[in-house]
Amino acid sequence: MAKAKTYYFCQECGYQSSSWLGRCPECGKFGTFAEEVVKSTPSQPLRHSATQSLSSPKRIQDVTYSETRRIPTHCSEFDRVLGGGIVPGSLLLLGGEPGIGKSTLLLQTALAIHDRKLLYVSGEESEQQIKMRADRLSQSTSVETQPAASPELYVVSETVTQRIFEHIEAVQPDLLIVDSIQTISTEDIDSPAGSVSQIRQCTTEFQHYAKTTGVPVLLIGHITKDGTLAGPKVMEHIVDAVLQFEGDRNYGYRILRALKNRFGSTAEIGIFEMQGSGLREVPNPSEFLLSQRDETLSGAAVAATLEGARPMFIEVQSLVSSAVYGTPQRNANGFDMRRLSMLLAVLEKRCGFKLGAKDVFLNIAGGLRVNDPAIDLAVACAILSSNVDISISPRICFAAELGLSGEVRPVARVEQRVAEADRLGFEKIFISKYNLRELDTKRYHLEIIAVSVIEEAFRALFA
Numbered sequence: 200m201a202k203a204k205t206y207y208f209c210q211e212c213g214y215q216s217s218s219w220l221g222r223c224p225e226c227g228k229f230g231t232f233a234e235e236v237v238k239s240t241p242s243q244p245l246r247h248s249a250t251q252s253l254s255s256p257k258r259i260q261d262v263t264y265s266e267t268r269r270i271p272t273h274c275s276e277f278d279r280v281l282g283g284g285i286v287p288g289s290l291l292l293l294g295g296e297p298g299i300g301k302s303t304l305l306l307q308t309a310l311a312i313h314d315r316k317l318l319y320v321s322g323e324e325s326e327q328q329i330k331m332r333a334d335r336l337s338q339s340t341s342v343e344t345q346p347a348a349s350p351e352l353y354v355v356s357e358t359v360t361q362r363i364f365e366h367i368e369a370v371q372p373d374l375l376i377v378d379s380i381q382t383i384s385t386e387d388i389d390s391p392a393g394s395v396s397q398i399r400q401c402t403t404e405f406q407h408y409a410k411t412t413g414v415p416v417l418l419i420g421h422i423t424k425d426g427t428l429a430g431p432k433v434m435e436h437i438v439d440a441v442l443q444f445e446g447d448r449n450y451g452y453r454i455l456r457a458l459k460n461r462f463g464s465t466a467e468i469g470i471f472e473m474q475g476s477g478l479r480e481v482p483n484p485s486e487f488l489l490s491q492r493d494e495t496l497s498g499a500a501v502a503a504t505l506e507g508a509r510p511m512f513i514e515v516q517s518l519v520s521s522a523v524y525g526t527p528q529r530n531a532n533g534f535d536m537r538r539l540s541m542l543l544a545v546l547e548k549r550c551g552f553k554l555g556a557k558d559v560f561l562n563i564a565g566g567l568r569v570n571d572p573a574i575d576l577a578v579a580c581a582i583l584s585s586n587v588d589i590s591i592s593p594r595i596c597f598a599a600e601l602g603l604s605g606e607v608r609p610v611a612r613v614e615q616r617v618a619e620a621d622r623l624g625f626e627k628i629f630i631s632k633y634n635l636r637e638l639d640t641k642r643y644h645l646e647i648i649a650v651s652v653i654e655e656a657f658r659a660l661f662a
Contacts, residue, residue, distance in 0.1 A: 235390035282463020295444035318372035322382030447566035498585030502577030510619035517581035533563030549605030
């Protein structure tokens with residue numbers, strides 16, 4: 200029997216120490232070391248049938264390769280984020296909050312792949328629970344959204360890697376899904392499942408399996424309270440792609456984005472809507488994010504923003520009222536509070552609007568959180584619209600950044616924003632005059648209003 204030894208692991212970065220330390224010398228965090236018991240002589244990892252030849256250094260001119268055919272997921276939004284499909288032999292990690300829809304997304308993807316043999320390993324649910332969810336996903340009336348269950352999908356409830364690889368040898372799948380990596384453990388380590396050493400060892404074993412057999416592996420991972428993936432950071436370096444599934448559970452929208460992708464761009468996002476029958480793809484997210492209201496009200500403006508490489512139009516809502524409790528309140532949902540304070544200072548200093556004694560509330564419709572500086576002009580116009588109680592036409596949108604001196608600064612990829620606004624039927628778009636040199640205004644049907652300072656935009660709107 201192997202002798203056990205006690206080590207201390209940093210819960211943030213996975214740094215290993217033989218004694219407890221108050222501060223991690225690797226990541227600098229305090230109070231993150233936890234005691235774990237590890238076998239001093241771990242058993243050998245599972246050997247796979249794929250043959251491996253000894254490698255030797257080669258000149259880069261002598262290296263040849265063939266274009267790898269990806270495995271389509273039959274979900275255009277998922278394929279967009281992956282870069283065209285799943286690369287054979289890749290290791291993918293999908294993270295997200297509890298209940299956001301991670302298991303639903305991967306099970307729905309597994310049901311859509313008919314020409315492959317898949318193995319779904321669950322450490323959280325039984326086979327009966329997985330079957331109940333699969334039946335619910337297959338009862339949708341839309342064939343494109345929820346295809347019928349694939350007969351080549353095998354499910355098993357297991358938490359030990361040694362037993363999992365025995366099932367893999369028996370099934371010989373073309374794609375493996377593990378839900379979730381925090382519930383999987385190996386007999387080589389005596390620490391409990393979810394510990395730093397267990398997560399690191401299990402991820403390494405799945406990486407070894409994927410690289411030696413060419414079978415792609417999709418892992419589901421939990422996240423911590425601050426929104427980061429649970430486990431050591433070394434896990435994110437081991438995998439080939441890190442996908443983040445996020446959204447507000449009070450709303451039906453979900454965004455899938457790539458934080459890391461060795462086989463594609465990290466600028467793409469996929470947008471889904473959570474329904475009772477599963478996740479539905481949203482090819483045109485602007486129609487969901489823009490409120491359908493018959494009358495025009497003050498305090499609302501439409502911003503042309505970019506999520507990754509995709510243009511999206513969101514509604515910025517603002518409410519400005521007199522402070523009745525003494526100290527003025529400032530509150531923002533979906534927008535950086537410090538940037539809101541900066542914009543209020545610009546409006547008061549450069550434009551002469553007295554907002555220091557008023558409450559200002561800001562909200563991004565749809566429950567999204569936006570970091571694109573191109574919505575600055577829309578935020579400023581929404582605040583002033585509520586302040587003077589004059590509505591802005593919903594057929595007008597904005598795409599510009601504001602500087603501290605009140606100048607309207609240019610934004611990146613303005614031609615994509617203008618083209619999308621033209622396609623959606625907007626009548627006017629406000630941009631910086633420095634973006635005009637990048638545009639051929641004759642190509643678009645909407646009116647492009649170029650301004651250099653914020654006062655010009657206000658005169659054009661509230662003259």
